[in-house]
Amino acid sequence: TNTIMNALNQLLASYKQYSLCTTSVDTSKALIAEEFNGVSKLLLSLADETKDLVTFNEDLEKKIIEELNYINVLSTEVYVYQKNDKMVWCTITLRTSDLDNPKLLDVLTKNFGTKMCQKICEPSNVHGLSVATFAPAPKYDCIFGTSGTQKSGNDVSGDSYSFIRLNNNKILLSVCDGMGSGEDAQKISDTTISLIENFYRADFDDETILSSVNKLLAMQMTENYSTLDICVIDLQNALGDFVKVGAPESLIKHADGIDIVEGTGALPIGILEDIKPSIVKKTLCANDIVILASDGILDAFDGAEVLQNYVNNLKINNPQELSNMILEKATALSNGDPKDDMTVLCARIFVNV
The missing domain is CATH 3.60.40.10 (PPM-type phosphatase domain)
Structure with missing residues (x-):
């Protein structure tokens, strides 16, 4: 009797482990399906964004470079991105030490007519320079x-x-x-x-x-x-x-x-x-x-x-x-x-x- 009970217990333990593994596999498949569904939504959103016409405002870019240089903020490149004639964001390559200059945001706010804030900042390929992205500050x-x-x-x-x-x-x-x-x-x-x-x-x-x-x-x-x-x-x-x-x-x-x-x-x-x-x-x-x-x-x-x-x-x-x-x-x-x-x-x- 003990031999039979031990054998049954081992079979039950094996079946339980098999059931857990099967459930885990099914859950993994469902999880992957959901992730793909989420990624597809993101891709559709990106596809919609590519349909919008994005332009550059070269005159404003030159003006910003001049005004930044005037306040001793060295900027080598300025790109102003516009979508449907509205400014979306501005990317500036400048000295890393100038990022903390309070007059930097003042110049951008004056030129864009709305309060600006820094969104992203990454080191440039050139030593001592950084690439910062600015956008209109939320309300x-x-x-x-x-x-x-x-x-x-x-x-x-x-x-x-x-x-x-x-x-x-x-x-x-x-x-x-x-x-x-x-x-x-x-x-x-x-x-x-x-x-x-x-x-x-x-x-x-x-x-x-x-x-x-x-x-x-x-x-x-x-x-x-x-x-x-x-x-x-x-x-x-x-x-x-x-x-x-x-x-x-x-x-x-x-x-x-x-x-x-x-x-x-x-x-x-x-x-x-x-x-x-x-x-x-x-x-x-x-x-x-x-x-x-x-x-x-x-x-x-x-x-x-x-x-x-x-x-x-x-x-x-x-x-x-x-x-x-x-x-x-x-x-x-x-x-x-x-x-x-x-x-x-x-x-x-x-x-x-």
Whole structure:
């Protein structure tokens, strides 16, 4: 009997391993298909852009070179790209040491009639020179602050956060809470945040990004679950996309009150093969503050409404100070003994003048 049971157990273990491998292969195929679909969308977008007529304004290029040389900013080449008679961007080859000259942006702003900002800067093939690309500055800009602490008794936090500027005048804010706490949770959340950042930088759409990251995490043999709270702010029109996957509520602090952004109760990322994220669009105003927090913060306050009342009574516009105050209050409510990792990320948008 023992021999038969041992044989059955071995067969069962072999079948289980085969089933896992088969599932992993199927998931890999689906992931590759989604990636190709995302790439095809990008290629179609690039194809549409090539249809636009791009011209150069040589007269303006010569004028900019002369004015830059007048303020002792040595520029060897200036290219002004226009699309449909509107300036799109300007590329200048200049001394690396002149990049910090405040008069550089003043000259460009005067000639283009709109505030300019530096987008990209790369070293030139010539030593001591750099190639900088400038474009019209978006209507709004954003600053942020963050605070966090680990669960009592742990050395590291299982929460991760991100604040990055994307190429299309957008800001990505995200808070990720890895399953559990400690080093394992930290690895999960760091991996999730890194994937999210790279996909957004590649300009994939929300659906492709979340589905791909979910499948990548689900392919692992270990339990890689994490909640994900994302806010993408368009600095051109102050529109915010709040994307939640198992994440708690977020807050938007206005001058005259506070809004709560709720999710739809979606499961954390990495559990199921298909996910249904909650996506909410909000119109923001100048000096609004977006507050993303992990569930450790919300649990300490005993819910979003208590946190809402607390933040509403704070007359603070500095996002870093606001983050510190929220964390300090959450820690105090936990009697100095956090029961979970706590992370809060605050970002304030303002008119870019």
